[in-house]
Amino acid sequence: MRVSVADLQRRLAVLNKCGKAAGTVRPRWKQVARAVSWPLAAALALGWGGTAGAQTSDLVSQTELRVCADPANLPLSDKAGAGYENRLADLVAARLERPVAYTWYPMATGFVRNTLRANLCDVIMGYAQGHELVLNTNHYMTSAYTLIVPGSSGLSDVKTLADPKLKGKRIGIIAGSPPASHMARNGLIAAAKPYHLMVDRRHESPALDMLSDLEQGEIDAAILWGPIGGPLVKQGHPDFKVTPLIAETLPPRLVFRITMGVRQGEKVWQRRLNSLIRRNKDDINDLLQTAGVPLLNDMGTAPYGEE
Known part of the structure; x- marks a missing residue:
């Protein structure tokens, strides 16, 4: 009773x-x-009040794939659907046999709170594994921060930020990103050129600015998150070389597994996406590699397919 x-x-x-x-x-x-x-x-x-409450998974739309995304965050996503996360959303929606519907919000402070947690959408297409703001699905890719240099430069064979060849070089770095700690440890910060971390990409694009500066010789090398830097190099700077920084042995880590993020507690929805990721792994890898994302094996120790 x-x-x-x-x-x-x-x-x-x-x-x-x-x-x-x-x-x-x-x-x-x-x-x-x-x-x-x-x-x-x-x-x-x-809020039970003596009656049965709704399960959190009841908040997930059964008629649309409701995606939380940044409207101006190429190469990942944009309103025109030109980003590879837009194409990933299309793939997921096709397998679920439903259309994609976007909630747009700049990828900055308040993104999760004002989109996913506000129940305006049901999934973030790319989210680092282990972050407490969301419930992570299984990862669908592993990638790393990368060192980007002109292919013809004397830095083209550099694989670690401890390499003496980088001493005195002007290196572009996103301020506050994990590689900055490695640069400080190796005495590279004094000559570095910092770029903003948290920006509204409708008005400012640090990654594009950094690669433009590298093209013009304002800096000698650029360090960018691989899933951003790799596709941008493929699209506009084919003479640049992109090297994943997987040889670093000290913290902080520069290799991350990327998942889809859903609301905390939505285990049914999480399991459904996990199954979809597993069954469509080859198609997802093809999509990411075509975009230029530097994929690694699950342990982040070698390029994908070269284990």
Whole structure:
């Protein structure tokens, strides 16, 4: 039999009167009150109110693939659908046999809060594994930060930021990104050129600016997250060489597994996407490699397919 919140409150009041009338049972009343009031408070906090609440997975649309995305974040996504995450969303939607519907918001502070957590969309196409703001699916790619240099330069064979050839070189770096710690350790920060980390890419594009500066000789090398730098080099700078920084042995890590992000608690939706990722792994890899993403093996120790 279901007991309402009001009934529980009345029973608590009766117990309270009994406890006051008989001082000898007061210690026992405290135990009972604690045992009853905690689940009652939890029920009120969750909004049950004596009735069954909705499961979080009920928030996921059954008619559309509702994607949270940045409207001006090429090569990943944009409103015109030109990014490879747009194409990944198309692939997922096709397998689910439903159309894609976007909620657009700049990939900056408040992105998850104002999109996924606001229940305006159901999935973020690319999210680093292990981040507590979302529930991660299984990863669909592993990649790394990369060193980008002109192919004809004397830096084309550099594979680690500890290489002496980088001493005194002007290196472009996104301020606050993990490779900056490695540069500081190796004495490369003094000559570095920093670029902004958190920007509205409708008005500013640090990655494009950095590669333009490299093209013009303003800097000697660029360090960019591979899934951004690789595709941009393929599209506009074919003479540049992109080297994943997988030889670093000290923290912080520069290799990351990328997942799709869903709302915390949505295990049914997570499992469905996990199954889709597993069954379509080859198609997803082809899509990413065609875009120019430098894919690595699962451990991040070698280029994908060269284990």
